[in-house]
Amino acid sequence: MSEEYVPIRQEHLDALCPELSLVVADAIAAGNRVSETWDSFGHGVLLRHPRPVLVNVPPQTRSALTYRAIDDPHYWLGEIWCSLHPGWFVALPFTAGARDLPSLRLPDFRWGPPTSRRRLLRAVLRLGRR
Numbered sequence: 001m002s003e004e005y006v007p008i009r010q011e012h013l014d015a016l017c018p019e020l021s022l023v024v025a026d027a028i029a030a031g032n033r034v035s036e037t038w039d040s041f042g043h044g045v046l047l048r049h050p051r052p053v054l055v056n057v058p059p060q061t062r063s064a065l066t067y068r069a070i071d072d073p074h075y076w077l078g079e080i081w082c083s084l085h086p087g088w089f090v091a092l093p094f095t096a097g098a099r100d101l102p103s104l105r106l107p108d109f110r111w112g113p114p115t116s117r118r119r120l121l122r123a124v125l126r127l128g129r130r
């Protein structure tokens with residue numbers, strides 16, 4: 001049985017954390033849309049246009065977001081990550097001239113945000129005590 005390629009899967013959108021769900025819903029409300037989702041080679045939701053995005057996202061949600069610049073025409077412009085829930089990201093498509101766009105004034109993405117690193121360390125310590 002061959003599986004048909006479906007560019008947008010509802011289960012992928014459902015897997016987004018509340019913060020990234022809000023980023024996608026906000027972009028759609030502002031006239032953007034989702035063009036692709038995937039869960040292999042990373043877990044991503046690609047928007048159709050690099051803007052509009054983060055139009056009406058409340059500060060408490062925004063403060064959890066980070067931006068990772070990719071700037072590669074073979075991939076995309078950049079990724080919006082949630083520092084509270086690593087796993088998925090929202091990708092902004094690369095478009096000609098898009099390199100000049102600002103990084104949405106979000107802090108730079110770093111691998112292993114402090115919260116998850118601390119959580120991981122606690123888990124390792126717990127295992128060591130067994």
Ligand SMILES: [Zn+2]
Pocket residue numbers: 017018019020064082083084085
């Ligand atoms: Zn989140």
